[in-house]
Amino acid sequence: MAKTNLLNTRTINFLELLGNGRFYRVPPYQRDYSWSEEQWEDLWNDIQELRDKRDDSHYMGALVVEGKTDREFLIIDGQQRLATLSILALVVIAKLREMADREVDPEGNRERASGLRNRFVGEKDPASLIESSKLFLNETDNAFYQDYLVQLKKPLNPRGLCNSNKLLWDCFQYFSSQINKVPEFDSKGNVLAELLSETIARQLMFILITVDNELNAYTVFETLNARGLELSSTDLLKNYLFSRIKVSGDLEALQRRWRSLIATVQQERFPEFLRYHLQCDKPKVRSQRLFKLVRGEVKTAEGVFALMDNLEKRAELFSAILDVQHGYWIERPECKPFIRELNLFQARQMMPLLFAAWERFDAQDFARILRIVSVISFRYSIVSHLNPNALEIAYHQAAKAVLTNSAASPREVFQVLKSIYVPDDKLEQDFYRLAFKTNSQRKKLAKYILAQLECDASGRACDPETDPASVEHILPENPTSEWEEAFPPESWERAVERLGNLTLLEPAVNRSLGNAPYTAKVTAYGRSIYEITRQIEDIAPEQWTPDLLDLRQQQLAKRAVHLWQVDFS
Template identity: 50%
Template structure:
């Protein structure tokens, strides 16, 4: 594998960047400006700390720039546009304060000269034709016009409400920093001190790690290796920018933008890399997260291929979201799938997504439902009960997905044949279930409720309401001293959350028995409608009777969570 060539990595300041005669461009299709008051407040507090501590500096994180192939004076901002745009707005706010002093004729000539120097240093020189200032920082296609026409030239918009949300945020950022500068009474009344505030604090003591990369692939690799907040969003933007660069005409570009928005609105930006990896697993084996961009760039070379990719992503996007939400409208006309989708939610199993993507496209609706059931059984045995290594699951499901897409696997039985190695044997499943212990606190409580529901339904032959019962701990979570005659401290810790110690019980009966002794509880259990609970008939409750009950439950579980296909 070729070594990644980072052209430059060094510490730099906002002043060093923006004051060196170079131009920094946000890619045209990069995300719009999105910082809000919470972000501005964090930055302002950092600046105030620098103001009160003259020898201090503040690290602003990594700034990733892509060098231009045509000029050593121009860079594309791959990551850091929000921070650079906001610091530029701080500079504009300071310059505007000096302009106010000029208008009030306070040291007019000196402040005019300061203003001109600061504008040339941090914004740009005037265009000799229009006499307007243009920025050394160029924002994306949705924000740049407003940034140049209004902010750089200190022109208040005529109708703020008519602006796009991101342009409103840009203007609100300017107002925020303008208002907070007013609070610095010792500074805001002096052009000299305002200039010092900008040049010595904002420009020199807010520091970045500057990383220059040669191309988009290197930039993507940087994103995947930096341990910083927001990396997924930036890498997704990078992929989007690459795809959009392949479209030649404005009509194709606009359609691609509309399609991208639909995909991202469905999938959600932060989940997009995960979604893309599952999709690419229909095409290649062992797609690693850090290779997503490289895989796309190798397979998508022109606008037609980019449209084909967007079409496929849009087709799979709704399914991706629906696989983790049994209440999704996607299942409105396939309600038979909802119980299995809920099980996938409970088991937190996503390795099967590529197989489910492929099967939804190639299998009949009936066979897709059968496959969902099979995946749930495999997952419950392998992941929930036996807690085996999930890495093998991903590899196998990946291979099965490709085989389905290629027409080599055409039905759930063939899927099972290819996944037979991860079907936990009855003997091992019985053994592991006999010792299964799951906390009834937090999210795991839903899983325990599901297991008791399935066991109760099987023993009573009546489908009970899963949400109607309380989870009763026969050995209480907080046992009295009398209970300790049957269980020592180590046994209590080990056995209180064993499945054999848990049973469904009506809420009012659960409150009635509380932490009572077993002899009292056993009598109350006979009043329950739940067969699983009425069958708790042992003379006493101790480690042996608990283990015996759980073995019986395990025997029942073996045939509840069983493949429909011969083993």
């Protein structure tokens, strides 16, 4: 096969896909069969609709394969669809054989079954008389598929099958039951054969994307994934790593360790985890180049196991940083507030530094690092909305400094991170403009900020997770005409969402006030248990105006500067 092109793309139907002696293999350690009745039913309904529309076709999506020879292909993406359609073909063949056994056009139906099997499933070996296959599934599923489904044999103990084998058998039974519900399929072999040879074979269309190596497969994955197609970069990375192992004992060991690793970090998060792990050593690791980087560095079985060793050391911490309830924090309760904040801020770029700090610092200093990155994240991302690209470079430099002992304390780490620490004057200016749409996820963020300001103002604890306070809009979200005199209507939309227009209030009081005029609201504010709310009466005793909103937000901004502060003086 030519190796000069990145890929070859063409539209192809199911019949062409399996024609000319082609056969397809699912890489041994790709994920198991997972389709269930929801997907089978959708496919069956689509096929049934096509039977009445002979000139129509149905698009089955992109099928990505890696060409090993002109006839042999590895399935990079699309194994669930190919396996399901192959099982449906086997169901049709089994039904034709059953009709022949019932003496329903026995000669014709046996000939139809034989022809369809040769075309869509595989030919019978003339020596062993064993049915061959055009499709080979992964390590978990292939033996069951070849020994039972391809041979049209019922498993002796279906309940004892592993999950994916049971799904394969359930798929066979599902399509069998659907075919048995159509009366003409029970008596007219030509009509049933036509379901497979015409409707399924010619009207189900794929975009076949053929690549010539693993790297190009990953590149295609990135391109397609950017357009919303569901492929798994974890599967591609996994397949490459397993392809480096040649000894069966090593394969078994790697499989056990891989399953444990994925159970810890989760399938969909593995590329992110791997990227942050590599960023401990490299300044820029883009998602699009992740596969190329791994392929360039990991070329042998020894390299695969060395990578696994390092990943396993950091996997549990990665999981813990994304989960404030993780067991790691039971013995380190001082870390929990910062873990909660980092997840609220959706901060991830600091991960390489946290890997390094966990490995080199004691528990007390690790908690200090958490506070530093939480404060930096708040100032940089939440308040100032600066470019996140600079964060990854700075956190790589800090991680590298920790791992090489050139930054041996939180103070020294902070010096490395100074470039992403927003200066006080800029923080105050940006905080003055801070606004939130509180009908979205950002409502939690608004309450967090107000609760922190309340803690600072009152000197008492105010946990945004457990405190019952609701977020009150001083100028209501839907102002009435009574507000027009003090607050010009043209400024309502912008003013409602500003932080200076928000405060904490007892839920019952908030409900009772509703869209009440300011004179009623300010009286209730003065009796509130929340200090930042009581202070509103001092700022605006009679009416709420744009100027007074500005004044309050200025005061809150000054408080924020010293509240979200890293100070080693």
